[in-house]
Amino acid sequence: SKSRPAASAAGTSSERKLTVGVAFETLQTGYWVAGFEAIRHELASRDYAMLEAVADGDANRQLEQVKSFITRKVDGIILVPKDAQTCLPMIKAANAAGIPIVLFNRPAEKSEARSVAVVADNFALTRETVAYQIGVARASGGRREAMILIGDLGDINAVGRRDGFDAAVKGQEDIVDVVARVPTEWSQEKAQAGVVNALQAHPNISFIFTSSDFLLPSIVSALKSVGKYHKVGEPGHVLLAGFDGDATAYAMLKDGYLDATGVQDVSFEAKQAVQAILDLRAGKAVPDLILDPGFVIHQKNLSEKSSQMWGAGVGKK
């Protein structure tokens, strides 16, 4: 669907400024902050008011927050739920109040509750990213010991990315041998210690995938401490790939340290989410799922794709 200028929607209720409630489950990584800012920017550019709430990882609290949005009679809700199931009561509450609700980046499970979701596909995008990484490994020849940094196992995105990784390496045992799976619980420290320890146990590790780019500094610090932080193409380079496409990843790509990362298109998702609310208010048909195709950015397509990478934008600011 093509995004339309806001004027038409605003015109229908010009007497009152529209208010949209934005409820995020967390703001704890750069990706979510970027998403939050993109939505704020998008709403501001259309001169809408925004109510904000962050649930800090607690689904029940998020339900309370959505209910208080409803109490305050917002005109639409953009929600980043904790997971696919716990958001159902929130969607139902919004449905019951007749308020359009759009899920940002995480879809809801199928049910009678009506919502629109704008999502990137964690699983597929990770699989593609890792496939690219494997391709590089294959080209360089030889078998590599590999390590994955797994996110919080209570987080569906982390699980999706882990599954994407597993799918990509399946059948590629001749190229990658996964010797270390480091659970990070989304903590930099655990990641750092885990990587150091894994490198201790398997000094030959030369293939690392992190489930989120915000853990990259931990990997870099661990690699530096054992003298294995080299640029792409240099001897001893450890193949590195991540997910998200944040500022650190952009810098590392530019400087030639990172091989690839899976990028979700934040501004696209934000635009789509806001537009979907307008369309729903205007009674137009909106598909249940708006897909952010996302893309893998790597050394070869860097110049061509970097303009779409949100981390590049943040970096410039």
Added chain:
Amino acid sequence: MKTSWWLERGLRQAPLVLFILILAIFGALAPKFIGVANLVNIGVQAAPAGIVAIGMTFVLLTAGVDLSVGAIMFVGAAVAGKMALNGAPLWLALTAMVGVGAGFGVVNALFITRLRVAAFIVTLALLFVGRGFALWLTQTRAMNLPDAFLQLGSARMAGMPLPLVLFGLVALLAQGVLGRTPFGRQVLAVGHNRESASQAGINTTYVLGAVYLLSGVCAALGGILALGQLGAVTPKFGENYEFKAIAAAVLGGTSLFGGRGAVLPGTVLGALLIQSVENGLVLLNADPYLYPLITSGIIFSAVLLDSVRSFLLERACRRKIRMEAAD
């Protein structure tokens, strides 16, 4: 006679024995585990939480608790990070960080000693205030710090990594203060009973205040070491450190009801034990789902052993009325 002597010795050193046992088990499963390099690693990784736990030990000894340590680390790191990114020299940023720790410590101390609010609540409140403030400072963004911080973490002193050296020094100093100075002894007395202590002529306000100040400073030092290893400040920086620190201290035999415990070997051993388990599991490439199960199982067994030990010790040392007339 001889055997009972050995038994008592063994019982007294039980935490150490257990620690060695765990090293042996992991070592047998993953030979790399007991390599010098890895053991040094464990020490380095245990250092941040270890130092925080040392400060926490003092607080626990007074029958208090400091839940704000994690928040202190975060605020300190955020302030230091901002300064460093704006061009301040490293030493200034680090001093500021210690200053933040001391500042929080003083606020805790004021509320607890002067206004007589329960330590749990004061430090819980400061946890919220601190984290909120630091989130605002960082705008919940991750901050990648200049390389100087990372160099600090990988620097060496006398062949040993700087964090390890610092950890050792702080531990020795703390144990010295606790065991060999009047202040240290008074901490134990206050922990047993604040009112009795004040009747015995101890300036409890001073002792309690100093203890929270110490804890704040230790939290900041721990934060510096963590920064040295990570080179970045994220919104989760320092999260759950309060539990980690308390766990290390209690694992080392410090009582939450005050008056009992030690930094060496106690708390230090506790911190090392926890870190060894995590390290060992990574070396074994264990199933991530099993991490919490195994870690908690081992901590549980350690404390269980400790409680069995103190029970047996208590029995062994039960007062004897009659001298052994037989021999």
Added chain:
Amino acid sequence: MNAPCALEFSGLAKSFSGVRVLTEVSLTVPAGHTLGLVGENGAGKSTLMNLVAGNLRPDAGEMRLNGVPHAPASSAAAAHAGVAFIHQELNLFPNLSIAENIFLTAFPRLGGTPVIDRSRVHARTAALLTEVGLALAPDTPVERLSTGQCQLVEIAKALSQDARLIILDEPTTSLGAHETATLFALMARLKERGIAMIYISHVLADVLRLCDDLVVLRDGAVVGQGSCNEFTHERLVSLMVGRSLTQFFPERKNRPAVEPVLEVCNLSEPNIVHDISFTLRRGEILGVAGLMGAGRSELARILFGLDPYAAGKIIMEGESLGRITPKQLIGRGLAFLTENRRAEGLCLEASIADNITLVALRDQTRTPFRLLDFNRWREAIATMRRAVRLTARADDAQPVRTLSGGNQQKVVLAKWLLAKPRVLILDEPTRGVDVGAKFELYQLIFELADRGAGILLISSEIEELLGLCDRILVMSRGELRADLPRAEFDREKILQAALPVEEGNA
């Protein structure tokens, strides 16, 4: 004598949340004199001393120490001014060693550093311990000491401070005869050094013997004051209680029955007790005498199921008790008043009411749901308060912590009496209890015996044992040394049996 008085009070007053505890107290202690301070439980003795020692601040009036106004803001300030206070409720830290307890606020240090000079601490502690007659290593943890030994440590601590005025608040309550004699000798030496002392005790004979001057407090006011030789025992008592007391032990009407309630056969536990056998009969009051550390309290603890025993048998009312918990024993009609009322007898922060009803709670409930019946509950409390004559000033809901020592002991006794026990083990029940109240407690003990309960009375006061018991056991070093029927009661004989026999002739 123109030297200023060591201590002068004028018009001191103190109240706790509106209740007057001290009114217009004025008195003087000349330098080098020992002042005896006596009064009933709750008369305000400890409170008065707490004012001197800086733990409390007076509402009105002033104090002078050696002629200088004395208004300590804290106990540290009072100690600095030269006042040492040996608390009635021992105030030591069990998690620290003897030496550390003594020097807690005044550690000798190494040079100008903040590091403790351990060898000096050790040496000075050893010297102090010798002076008070306690043969223990300075680094012994205090938690391993008995109450009596703790008391001696408190005294050593007071000595260490080089005080000009030493306050001893009931220092002999848990001392044996021997330790008490050591203490008195020590006090004599201190007096020679010109140190003023205030001596508080319920043992009036001691007070009359030791002190130069006397002050009697009643309900927080001075009712008698003068040089010691103006007072007799009888006069002191009548001043204290406000009426004359003609006898110190009540009349015993009944004699014990023959059937046994508690039989102990060859009870042994290595290093604790050795081959103890005795029988307690219905209605009998069986005394247990012995020196400090004789193992009497240990015996009682074994009987009450708190400590294990290796061999022997305990039979209660014909049934052998195996390993059995206090709860079950209480259910069978056993009661045990321990010697450590603060740690084992009371919930200090809980109310008087809750403490009194703790043991016999079940009797205050009502079926079907076993919910508390508040009427019955209140009634039980009122009855027990009357029975033990608890001070009327205290409210049921008041925490026990705020009671005077003697009244606290009455609460513990009330708690056990409410359970109507058939065997009652009393470990130092009259410790810290004033004469008037003691008489009442004795009456209660007699009443209980008359109702058929067997009573095992452990006491360090031989007079008390002689006056109350039908039979006296003497213990020494965990062994039973003598079993004397009333006809053979003799102070000398008891003391002789209590002395430990040398290893050689054992």
Added chain:
Amino acid sequence: MADLSHAAAKSVTDRLTATLRRVALSEYLVLWLSVIYFLALAPFTPGLVSPENLVNLLVALLPLFLVALGQTFVLITGGIDLSVTSTIALSSVVGASIVNGNNGWLAGQWFAAPVAVLAMLALGAAVGALNGLAITRLRMPPFIVTLTGMMFFSGLAIWFTQSKNIGGLPVAFTRLGGNGWLAGAIALATGAFAHLMLTRSLFGRWLFATGHNARTAYLSGVPVRGVTLAAYVICGFCAALAAVLYTGQAETGSPVLGQRVLLDVIGATIIGGTSLFGGKGKVLWTLCGVLFLKLVDNSLNLLNLSIFTITMVKGGVILFAALLDATRHRLAGSRP
């Protein structure tokens, strides 16, 4: 005339100060604080006084109240239970895996919901019993036992579900938490029962005695171990009951359900007046503490403050409440 009005004014101010004093010294200070806070914020906070919001507030408060209620029992014994959050998570996923319509063990059966609820409650009680046994039989410190319990049971819940949420719960089950009336009735009944237990029953008295001085209690014939064990079982049970409500509200069995409420639970209980050192606590105090905390949360949500501000203000408000409480104790001359 002027005199008269003067006198009247004086008597009014007198009465006012007397009332203020009474409020300040009341053990329900937190309740008064909540009322004052509510009245003070009402004019500035859009939607605070609206009926829907009040209902939301009350419904949101129920599960937290239940967890805090159980915690009160444990705190009275002088212990602490940090494992309540993972108890919630574990019973949530177990209940959901029994009752869910996709591949639940009892999917579609009419008795699925009651069996699931019973299983959850039994599980909660069992977790509590494990904690209690380790504490009483193995003489381990409660803090560490329940801290490792927190790690273990939460790890178990995540492992059990392999990180997946369990949706598709039947209405018969979710209604318990989702329907405010039912949830309210459950919480009210539990609260009333607990109140009776604490104030009127033998067990309640034993609980307080154990918390005041376990040694004395044991010597006085209180089954200290049994009482302590029971406190942890009750705590686990209440956490599981809260899990029923939380799961119903979220319509999902989630292995991370309730993981963030631990500090809220203990904070609310302590603010209410229950002591961390044992021997003090009341159901009504806990209710007031929970009310206060939730009211603050709710109002800050409605005020549309940023997450930073919310976190900081929450800390400040907790501190302020505690400060008032400490002052009250000092005025009353009693101990906190």
